[in-house]
Amino acid sequence: xxxxxxxxxxxxxxxxxxxxxxxxxxxxxxxxxxxxxxxxxxxxxxxxxxxxxxxxxxxxxxxxxxxxxxxxxxxxxxxxxxxxxxxxxxxxxxxxxxxxxxxxxxxxxxxxxxxxxxxxxxxxxxxxxxxxxxxxxxxxxxxxxxxxxxxxxxxxxxxxxxxxxxxxxxxxxxxxxxxxxxxxxxxxxxxxxxxxxxxxxxxxxxxxxxxx
Numbered sequence: 001x002x003x004x005x006x007x008x009x010x011x012x013x014x015x016x017x018x019x020x021x022x023x024x025x026x027x028x029x030x031x032x033x034x035x036x037x038x039x040x041x042x043x044x045x046x047x048x049x050x051x052x053x054x055x056x057x058x059x060x061x062x063x064x065x066x067x068x069x070x071x072x073x074x075x076x077x078x079x080x081x082x083x084x085x086x087x088x089x090x091x092x093x094x095x096x097x098x099x100x101x102x103x104x105x106x107x108x109x110x111x112x113x114x115x116x117x118x119x120x121x122x123x124x125x126x127x128x129x130x131x132x133x134x135x136x137x138x139x140x141x142x143x144x145x146x147x148x149x150x151x152x153x154x155x156x157x158x159x160x161x162x163x164x165x166x167x168x169x170x171x172x173x174x175x176x177x178x179x180x181x182x183x184x185x186x187x188x189x190x191x192x193x194x195x196x197x198x199x200x201x202x203x204x205x206x207x208x209x210x211x212x
Contacts, residue, residue, distance in 0.1 A: 034059040046074045046090030053207040055200050084188035084197050092181040114179035118154035125172055134163040149182055149210045151175040169194040173205050
């Protein structure tokens with residue numbers, strides 16, 4: 001997830017001791033960091049520029065409760081941010097970052113540039129994982145063209161070892177359209193969780209629709 005490390009202090013503690021975080025998000029009460037993204041419903045994500053249809057219930061983070069962050073990015077999880085998550089990047093403009101950065105930070109995630117190619121976006125994703133995600137080993141598995149939102153996009157598959165000594169695997173499907181970045185990024189524990197929810201991710205990629 002794009003903001004997994006920001007979610008851990010509040011959400012992670014709740015999810016580690018729950019059998020599944022789906023039950024946490026059901027009510028969306030005052031003490032829950034989640035609201036339920038119900039299966040079969042068309043849901044506008046990020047800044048509302050893209051809609052998807054989840055094939056089963058997912059947990060949608062309530063950004064107003066947890067943190068103030070860039071309005072073009074939204075995170076979902078099925079079993080908790082330690083284990084799996086999908087990030088939606090919707091129409092990120094030129095010269096903006098995926099996450100907010102302190103000007104005093106020694107290392108920063110680069111800004112998105114409208115002229116970026118697929119390999120450059122893949123490099124941006126890798127940098128985020130290394131700088132903000134606690135990744136100590138990052139491996140590119142494949143980078144190939146793939147249609148997305150009616151445009152010539154790409155699919156980026158990768159795996160990474162984080163500082164918590166857990167291997168995770170990810171897939172990003174995206175495209176730069178009219179100078180803006182549209183991206184869906186799935187990231188999960190490599191053992192069991194990645195394969196378990198990959199069909200959900202693919203179903204949502206197939207259902208993704210750009211709202212004009």
